[in-house]
Amino acid sequence: MARFDPRGKANRALLVGVPDYDFTRPEHPFGVAGDLPAVAHNLTGLERALRAGGVFAEDTITVTRPRTVDEFDQHLDAAVDAAEGLLLLYFSGHGAVPSTGDELWMLMRRATIVPGTESVFRGAVPWKSVLTVLSRARAERVVVILDCCYAGNASAAWDALGTAQRQRTSLLMSVQANNRIDAGDGDGPTPFTAQLVRLLRDGEAGFGELADRLRAHMSAHHTTLREPPEPWEPQSRSATSGADVLLAAPPVRPTGGRTAQPPPVLFSEPYGAGGRRPPPRSARARGRLRALARRPGGRRGLVPLTGRRRLAAAIGVPVVIAGLVATGLAVFDGGDGAPCTPPLELRLLTDPDLEPTLRKAAEAYLTSKANRTADGCRRSGITVYSAGAAATVAAFSRQSDPWQRPTGDDNNPQRDIGPQPDIWIPASFASVDRARLTSPERTYVTLEADPEPFAYSPxxxxxxxxxxxxxxxxxxxxxxxxxxxxxxxxxxxxxxxxxxxxxxxxxxxxxxxxxxxxxxxxxxxxxxxxxxxxxxxxxxxxxxxxxxxxxxxxxxxxxxxxxxxxxxxxxxxxxxxxxxxxxxxVDVPGLSPTFVRVRWRGADRDEDARDHAVEGFRTWLTGKEGKTVSASVPSGGLAVFGQDGFRGGSGGHRPLGGGDFGALTDPGLLPGPALPTSMTEALKRYREAEGPGRVLFLLDSSGSMGGLWEGPGGAPGIIAQSLAGLGGQDEYGVWGVAGEPGSPRPYGEVLPFGKHKREEAQRAIPASAQVKDMEADPYQTLVAALEYMAQRGTDDHRPQLIVYLTDDEDNNRLAEGGRLNDLLAAARGRRTPVVMASLDSGGCDKGRPDAAVSEASGGRCLDTKGDLVARLRDEVARTGTGDEG
Missing domain, CATH: 3.40.190 (D-Maltodextrin-Binding Protein; domain 2)
Known part of the structure; x- marks a missing residue:
């Protein structure tokens, strides 16, 4: 399995521990079981192990002992916002589950437990909400480590994540579900974290190896507090098809023929009893580190994933003067003791159909000889990501300015597409011409495409x-x-x-x-x-x-x-x-993947180094030493494309690889690439195929939505952003869903149904929508919405859509007296797709009403396990024309 190496990236570690509790039994009737002094040692030992581990710089590790949920949330938000490479979250403290045992809660310092049919945990954080926040992180990989009772109960929420989130999120749980564990005597760390720190200190370790070794050790030497006791078996979750994650690689420097190991990690209070950090490093030590970190260039003008941020993080890496080891920044993999600086990172944007193959190719390149310098260091790293093809073409041709400096929520390629790429590989050669600006508008990007595709697939x-x-x-x-x-x-x-x-x-x-x-x-x-x-x-x-x-x-x-x-x-x-x-x-053009070098105005500080790195990957990937392609004996990237079933990019398009998978080796003359005008015209006709669309938005405005209301990320703001795919000829309106029990209409009009100027509608919705101290009735509202849209679609075939944005707080009213079955029958009969957009991370779980309603109607269910805002905008855009005329 490939391993994700986060060294040199903008990583963040948030270590959360709660050793002391304000309310404990028996002094407080609703208090927790007691204090956990071992947790203080956990934080100290783990922080030192991570600082010595070569992945996290000193100023990228945050240690916190939150008293309240708000304090925890603030630290979590800060870590999520800052992490671009690896985000690590560790929690140690009391964990609790309700009597149903279906969800883990993490108890903060002021937590209390109110008993009842199902216990209520006040001052505690539900694990599901933590996963929801982590899902919006920009970090390439997320690792969570939980050392608490019932940690294994966190697995259910991970299992419910969408595929994309499971691929990048790894979860390590200190014990199996429904088990309590021993916290030790308080003079040292808890047994689980003590072993975790030892393994991190031993040498290079990835997530998978750590999980396996912890499971073997704990089950052999410890038992849980369950009656009768069970072997203590830590659990883990990580996508089997995803790359492992490197968590520690303590550097080693030869000294006088002997190998100097990292200094031992001691368990004690951080920075002594007073909690103060040691004085700053000397100017000479800082200078040595800066000299080690310095490399040609930097990068100017690229907001996301910039070299400036990375360098700032790297300079903060501590130097252990007495231990003779510089940790973190220098990676001693050259084979001769010379330090390797973090490789320059390239960003590759591609078509969603090509992304899996290009990920394989990038992984193969990173470990190939072609990506090594003469002294054995890695030349470059590559981040591969994809975005919608039509949106990507539009962003290059008309949105290069806001791609560098987003000015608002309506036009933000950084959010909708991703970071500014160094390389773009569209699936069609014609898309390059479509993406080039032909009008006299100012552009901030230049696209330099190879003269011909390097692969082909009909x-x-x-x-x-x-x-x-x-x-x-x-x-x-x-x-x-x-x-x-x-x-x-x-x-x-x-x-x-x-x-x-x-x-x-x-x-x-x-x-x-x-x-x-x-x-x-x-x-x-x-x-x-x-x-x-x-x-x-x-x-x-x-x-x-x-x-x-x-x-x-x-x-x-x-x-x-x-x-x-x-x-x-x-x-x-x-x-x-x-x-x-x-x-x-024979009349359908084929795929023609093409290598495109992307240059951004102002991004020139490391231009030569970046050009060299891009050219190295281009040569390896495409087999192009000059201007011709030789695919007779595929090697490098062409071999990877051959293994995945692609053909040569020119000539007779012969297969690059072998194998019988239902294709014809020689089907005769294959279609060439499309003309740019043909693609542009086909997309226009597709958008206009059934005329302008109709969209009815249902906005849950009941009292429970109060905390999900304000700002661009609040419910009215989410709907306003989704209007980006609607134009002046589309019809749409917004209902606010809340009403008194028994009232004749369970909704009020926020925006009248009809044609609107988009900017006016985007201002009107947040201004008019108000939270009411009433309940929502999703059944009555959805039935009314289905009837309303059916009346408008009797004389034409225009596309229609209903969107219901809710926190699911009132979904229990759907289950009353067989209402859900009646609603599903109505949804099947009316055939207007309903998008259920849930602000609950589990809103689309199998068996939940949202999933059933969307499936019955032919719509989609969206929740916060994915990027709800972007996905909702896409769903609305499929119904609308997007034209302002």
Missing amino acids: VVLAVPQELAAEPAADRVGSLAALTEAIRKREARAEVRRTDPENTDAGLLATIGLYGGGTGGQDPASAERAVAQTGPPSRTGAELLCTLPDDDALDDRTTALVPEFLLKTGVGCDSATRTGRMAEYP
Whole structure:
């Protein structure tokens, strides 16, 4: 398994411990069991181990003993905002669970426990809310370590996370669920943290290794306090397909033929009984460290993930003068004792369909000889991320200024796309021209594309084997002819295409569906031919993984996806999924991944070093020493693309790798890349296929929403931001959902339904929406909304959407007297998609009302396990035109 190496990045560690409690039994009837003096030693030992571990600089570690939930929240928010590489959260103190045992609570110093049918923990933090806050972190990886009773009960909330959050979040729990543990005698640390610190001190260690070794040690030497006692078995959660995380790599420097080890980590009060830090380091020591940290350039003008921030963090690394070890900044991996400075980090933005393959390629490059200097040090690191293809093109062409300096919530590529990239690899060569600014407006970005693609994959019909044509010659033809032949073999056959807004492959498929992008079939008719319940899948892999949820649908549904996904898009439901064969439409342009160097105005302080790093990766990835591509014997990045089922970027597009995965080795002459004008026209016609859209927003304005109301991140602000995808011809309105019991209408009008100027609507919603000291009735409101929208869609096929933004506090009213079943029946009958947008991280968990309502209506369920604001904006944009005219 690959390992995420956070050294040299903007990392943060937040160590939270509660050794003393204000209210303890028997003095206080609602107090906790007692103080935990061992926790003070935990904080001291772990802080010193991390400072010596080479990953966290001294000024990136925060130690806190919060008295209140507010204090904890402030420290957590600060760590989340600051971390860009690795974010580590550690908690040690009392943990508690209600009688149902379904959620862990972390008790702060002023916590009390009110007994009852289900205990109430006042002054405590629910673990679910911590996960919600962590989900908005920019950090590449998040590691949480819990040393408390019932720590294992935290696993349920982790299991409910979305796939993306599970991939980047690792959780280490000191004990299995529903078990209390011994905190020790108070003269030293708790048994779990004592062993954790020893392992961190021993040498290089990753999360997976630590978890395994802790589990082996604790289960062999300790038992829990349960009756009868059980072996003490720490638990862990980490995505099996994700990279491990390096947590400690204490540097070692040869001295006189012997190896100097890091000094021992002692357990004592931090900085003595007075709690004061030692005096600042001498100017000479600081100078030595700055000299060690100095490297050519810096980076100016790039707000996210900047070199300036990284350098500031690196300079704070402590130097252990007496121990002869400089920790953290210098990484002694050159093999000859010479220090290696942190490698320069490159940022690579790509199409969502290409992201998995490019991640594999980047991992292979980072450990290759091509990425090593003569003395064995790593030249560069690479962060790979993706964003919607249409939004990326728009950001490059029209939003390069706010990409550098966001000016508001409505236009913020840093939030919607990601950090400014050094490299862009679109899935279509034509997207490069589409992204270049053609108007006289000022631009802050220059795109330098290779003259030709380095790989290729045709967009194919992935046909269930039972429906596929047998002779190879019958598997090539026009899209219309191939789909007609499939429907002749199966009258109920369906065809699905991915979201044209999100991937280039979806847009290329749309060109074929519309008959070339400028003429041919009526877009509305073409869209009805690929219509499905709910919105289209965001990627080809998602589409291929969703179909097996319904065996009958899987057996009769053909997917328009890139050919390579027949090889790589099989990592789901492998035991039951339908086998597929590729058929090749000659009128659908193929994917043509292209390497693009991205330059930003003002970002020139480390330009030469960055150019050198980019060129090294480009040469390795594409096989391009000059201007020609040689794919006859794939190596480097082309070998990775070959393993994933791609073809050569030029010539006859021969496969870069082998293997039989339902594709034809030589289907004949394959379509070339799309024309930029064809892609632009197809996207325009897709957005206008069924005319302007209608969206009805339901804003929960009941009393429980008071703490989720103010500012751009409050409920009215979230709805205002989601209007970015609506234009002047779209119709929309907002209802405030709250009312007195028995009132004739359970909502009030915040914004009248109709056409609006977007900026005026965005100002009006926060100004008009008010929290009321009343309850919400989601059943009555949703029934009324479904009826309201049905009346407006009787004479046309315009897209419609209902959005309900709520904290789920009043969802219990949905379950009264069979109401939920009635609502689901109404949702199925009306066929207006409902997006349930829950401000509760578990709002979309299986079995919850939000998930049931969205599924029945053909809509999506969104909660705060993902980026709710961005995803809601995307859902609304699919319904609207986005044009202000």
